[in-house]
Amino acid sequence: MPSLKEVKSRITSVMSTQQITKAMKMVAAAKLRRSQDRITQMRPFAEKLTAILKNLSAAQTDGDTDNWYSQVRAEKKILIIAVSSDRGLCGSFNTNVFKGVLRLIDEKYSAQFTAGNVTILPIGRKATDFFAKRGVSTVTDFSTLYSALTFDNVSNAMEYVMDAFKNGKFDKVELVYNEFRNVATQILRAEQVLPIVAPATENTQSTNQIDYIYQPSQEEIVTGLIPKSLKIQLFKALLDSNAAENGARMTAMDKATDNAGELLKQLRLTYNRTRQAAITKEILEIVGGAEALKSA
Template identity: 50%
Template structure:
C-alpha cells in the first residue's frame, strides 16, 4: 500500500496541474474567439477575390503575369506554418510529419540535390527544420506577436520576389485549416505559380461580363499579387485559430484526465489511511490482550 505522505504529495501536485491546465483552457478559449472572428471575416473577401480570378482566368494569358509562369520544379520552397508554443496536442507534430512526407514523396529528388528550402512561420517548425539542416529562409516566429495583413504581406513579398528571380520554381504552404475548436484539417496548397481556377460548368451558371477600368492588364497586374498575399494571410489566420482550438481541446482533456487521476489517488489515500487505522487498532487490541493475560 502506498505511503500516506507520498499519496498526499501526489494529490497536491495533480491538483496544481489541474488548476494550470484549466486556466490555460480558458485563456485559449478567449483567444480562439478573436482568432475565429478574424478568419471568418476574411473568408468572404478571399472567396470573392477567387471568384473574380476565376472569371478572368479564361482570358488571362500565361505570360500576363510572372506569377503564372509554370516552370519545372527544380528548386522548391515550402512555407511551413506552426506555432511558437507547444501544449497543443498534435498540432505542430502533424505539420512537421506532413512536411517530411511531402518532401519524401513529392520532392525527394530536389531534396537529394539540396534544392528544398523551408520558410517557417512559427518557432516549433523553425527549430525542427533548422536542426534537420534544411536551408532556412529567415526566422519569422515574431509574426504571431503582431499578426496583421501588413506583416504577413512583407513575408509574401519576399517569397514572390524569390519566385520571380528564379530562386524557387514552386512554393507550397503546409498548414492546419480551421474547421472548429476540435477539428483542424491538415492542408497543403500551392502558392506559386498561381494556378488559374477551373470553374465547374453547371446548368445554372451564368457568365459574368466585367467592365474593366482602366484595363484588363492593369487589373490583372494588381489583382494577382493581392490574391497571393490574401492566400498566405488566410493560411496564417487559419493556422492561428487552429492552434488555439487545438490547445483548448488538449487542455480540456488534460483537465479531465487530472480529475480522473485525483479520484484514483483519493481512493488510494483513503484505502491507505484505513489500512493504517486498522493496523493501529489491531496493535492496540493485541497489546491489551497481552496485558490482561499477564
C-alpha cells in the same frame, strides 16, 4: 503501498496542475473567440478573391502581358511555407503540420530534397525549431509573425516569396497549414501558391467562357490585383492557423483537466485505502499489546 505523505503530495501536485490546465483552457477560449471572428470575416472575401485571381490568370491570353505569376517552370527549386504555432500544449496541431510537410516532400519532391533544393519558410517557433534540428534549409526571417500578426507584416513575407519566385530562386511555392473548422476539428491543407494555377472544374469550358472587361487595363490588373490576392491568401492561412491553434489548445487543456480529475479520484481512493490500512494496523497493534498484557 505508498505512504500517506507520498499520496497526499501527489494529490496536491495534480490539483495544482488541474488549476493550470483549467486556466489555460479559459484563456484559449477567450483567444478563440477573437481569432474565430477574424477568420470568419476574412474567409468569404479571401476565397472569392482567390477564385477571381485564378480565373483572371487562366483567362489571360494576351502575350504582351508579363504575367510571371503563372509561369510554369521545371520544378528544380521548391519553397514550402510551413505554418505552426509559437507555443506547444495544443495536442497534435504542430505534429500534423510537420508530418504534412514531410509527406509532401516524400511524395512530390524527394528528388529535389535529395539534391538540397527544398527550402522551408517556417512561420511559428515550433516549425523553426523542428526543421532546424533536422538540418533542412530554412528561411527564418518571418518565423515570428505571430508576435505581431498584421496584414502589413504578412505582406512583407509574401513580397519576399514573390520576388524570390520572380527572380528564379524558387520554381514552385507550396503552403502547408491547419484550417479551422470548429473547436475540435482542424484540417491540414497543402496549397500551391506559385505559380498560380487555373481552378479545377468538371466543366473545362467554364473558365474559357469568362469574359473579363479590364478597367483601367489588363496589365494594371495583373500587377495590382494578383499580388494583393496572394498576400490575402497567406494572411487568411495564418488567421486560419491561429484560430485552429486556439481551438486545439482549448480541446487539449479541456481533456487534460478531465484527466486530472480522474487521476484525483484514483489518488483519493488510494489515500483513503492507505489511511484505512494504517488505522487497521494500529488497532491490531493495540489489541495485540492488550492481549499480551493480559497473558502476563
